[in-house]
Amino acid sequence: MKKSRPLFYLIVLAFLFTLPLYTGVYVLNVMGIILIYMALALSWDMLLRSGQISFGMAGFFGVGGYGAALLFLNTGVHPLVSIVLGGLIAGVLAWLIGSAVLQLRGMYFAIVTLALAEIFRVIVRNLPDLTGGPEGTILPQAIFAGNSTYTYWLVLSVAALSVAVSDIFRNTRIHFALTSIRNDEIVAKSSGIDVFKYLVFLFAVTSAIQGVAGGAYAHIYGFVSPEGSFSIDFTLLPIAMALLGGMHSTWGPVVGAVVLGVVSEFLKLQIPYGHLMVYGIIIVVAILFFPQGIVGTVGQRWKKTVSH
Amino acid sequence: MSLVNKLKQSNYQIAIISVILIVVLGSWKPHVLVEGFQRACLYAVIALPMALILGIVGIINLAHGEYMMLGAYFAYSLNVYIGMDPLVAIVPAWIAFFLIGMASYRAIIKYVLGTPELNQLLLTFGLAMVLEQMANLIWTSRPIKLPLQYVSASATIGSFTFGTYEFVYVGAAMVVLVGLQLFLKRTSMGQAALAVGQNPRGAKLVGIHVDRTYLLVFSLSIALIGALGAIFMTRHSIFPLVGAPFTMKSFCLIAMAGIGNLMGILWCSLILGLAENFVLSFRGYAGWADILFFALIVLVIIVRSHQREVK
Numbered sequence: 001m002k003k004s005r006p007l008f009y010l011i012v013l014a015f016l017f018t019l020p021l022y023t024g025v026y027v028l029n030v031m032g033i034i035l036i037y038m039a040l041a042l043s044w045d046m047l048l049r050s051g052q053i054s055f056g057m058a059g060f061f062g063v064g065g066y067g068a069a070l071l072f073l074n075t076g077v078h079p080l081v082s083i084v085l086g087g088l089i090a091g092v093l094a095w096l097i098g099s100a101v102l103q104l105r106g107m108y109f110a111i112v113t114l115a116l117a118e119i120f121r122v123i124v125r126n127l128p129d130l131t132g133g134p135e136g137t138i139l140p141q142a143i144f145a146g147n148s149t150y151t152y153w154l155v156l157s158v159a160a161l162s163v164a165v166s167d168i169f170r171n172t173r174i175h176f177a178l179t180s181i182r183n184d185e186i187v188a189k190s191s192g193i194d195v196f197k198y199l200v201f202l203f204a205v206t207s208a209i210q211g212v213a214g215g216a217y218a219h220i221y222g223f224v225s226p227e228g229s230f231s232i233d234f235t236l237l238p239i240a241m242a243l244l245g246g247m248h249s250t251w252g253p254v255v256g257a258v259v260l261g262v263v264s265e266f267l268k269l270q271i272p273y274g275h276l277m278v279y280g281i282i283i284v285v286a287i288l289f290f291p292q293g294i295v296g297t298v299g300q301r302w303k304k305t306v307s308h
Numbered sequence: 309m310s311l312v313n314k315l316k317q318s319n320y321q322i323a324i325i326s327v328i329l330i331v332v333l334g335s336w337k338p339h340v341l342v343e344g345f346q347r348a349c350l351y352a353v354i355a356l357p358m359a360l361i362l363g364i365v366g367i368i369n370l371a372h373g374e375y376m377m378l379g380a381y382f383a384y385s386l387n388v389y390i391g392m393d394p395l396v397a398i399v400p401a402w403i404a405f406f407l408i409g410m411a412s413y414r415a416i417i418k419y420v421l422g423t424p425e426l427n428q429l430l431l432t433f434g435l436a437m438v439l440e441q442m443a444n445l446i447w448t449s450r451p452i453k454l455p456l457q458y459v460s461a462s463a464t465i466g467s468f469t470f471g472t473y474e475f476v477y478v479g480a481a482m483v484v485l486v487g488l489q490l491f492l493k494r495t496s497m498g499q500a501a502l503a504v505g506q507n508p509r510g511a512k513l514v515g516i517h518v519d520r521t522y523l524l525v526f527s528l529s530i531a532l533i534g535a536l537g538a539i540f541m542t543r544h545s546i547f548p549l550v551g552a553p554f555t556m557k558s559f560c561l562i563a564m565a566g567i568g569n570l571m572g573i574l575w576c577s578l579i580l581g582l583a584e585n586f587v588l589s590f591r592g593y594a595g596w597a598d599i600l601f602f603a604l605i606v607l608v609i610i611v612r613s614h615q616r617e618v619k
Contacts, residue, residue: 051424051426052427053426053430055433065518075526097606100606100609100610101606101609102611103609103610103612103616104609104612104613104616106425107368107425107429108563108609110605111368111370111559111563111605112554112602112605112609114370114433114556115602115605116554117603118552118553118556118598119598119599119602120604122595122596122598122599123599125595126595160339225538231604233438236437239433239434239589240429240434243430271445273444273445273448273449274439275441276437276441276444277437277438277441277442277444277445279437280434280435280437280438280439280440280441281434281437281438282434283430283431283433283434283437284416284431284434284438287430287431287434288416288420288431290421293382293426
């Protein structure tokens, strides 16, 4: 099983890479949105593995988006470069905030991150000369002139990046450090793990991924605005996806993103206002009844049947 | 030891300085003082029930502001369908939200009490989203405001005119604060609740019904915040997202005052309310008032973690 893993990855990647050959624009667009949310869900789950919960995805997503759009407009760098720089800005910002706030953890950290989207939105709205104020800023052109195949590949590489980072975190010693922090911080500390440093590093990396996703999103739609870029959707949906799929793994958020991404396409048509309620219900139900998520529950069943 | 108590004990200089500051502020921008005071009482009365839940039941309720939003819509519906004045609707809202609180506790909150903090945060966040979107579905996201005559009452002293209706928040804050203190200190139920808050296992050993106490405290807090929603909607326009910022501001106040310190919340909300109104009074910079609470909470966290290191 272990040895066939790289092969499995390659096949999946090759299939996803060649997807534009078999399908139309609509499927590519839906896939693009799913992959963006997948990156967000994965980055959220990566931080969760250390026992810290962040509600700040929408904040860093918007910062990445604004960073990419404004850099592109004001300095004229290539859009792809500006996306990477937008991610870097989000990462540095997270590093600064994390250095201040991660000393006190748990609910303090959670609430500070919950406020982040709102705070960034206020700042963006109050700097009209730089950001365009409440109306937002329109880019002269969507990236790749709106070519859906290229934009799909862009989003695919963002999602692949987050899967790769998640897998690296999962399969190296970082994983042991994070798991031991989650299980018992004092034990982790006494076995020589610099808890604070690990957490700040992790927070910066995951936020940078969210920033990159936000930059890609901004360039694809060619538009950033305080309400759109910092929308609570970018916090709510990834959490629901990760919880539905299963926490603390790479495949949980991936499966959750695919399932919910497809379902949400139907929901949007059925309940145009308030379809977000379903995601809230998913979070509540998942916490109460199946905290393992789809991947965890199916995995357990599978193990049982194999052992029988 | 809470931040505020420490300041109080340290010396009288701070008290003198703050009196001077208030006098200077009162003579320079009197409306900042009056409106800041009114706003502070609104913050305090929203934060108090949240502090009660956090202090005694021990969970942080991220859906706090959403319950207030629902209370406001409840009062609005009563007004639309049977013509009840929102200030009269406080009583039915109190009763309805006591029941809603009970239902929420029995159906949801109860099951995450013993689990990691992470689950509680996620669950109440999910609950907040459900309530918010439910309101969005029923009443749409259009802001609603009732045309009420009495809310624009004002008084004039010399050349200075200010709204008097907003003093209703001051009254509400006093009623809730005094009522809660009396409940917690004088009644046996309240004393039991305090005991449960300090040590649930010890309370159980001496024969206190812990689960019932949690149920009572949670429902009482939800009832208070629901009833406040009725007052809130007389003055402010309401929409599904109106409650969310108050959840975060309330937490900011609780973190400043220290968990379990009800009086401290009043002082901290005075700081926040006056500071916000001070920023609001500058034309062109008013939009920045909304990030003050964030700066305060980050400051508090830095001070706290520094204190912990010194210890």
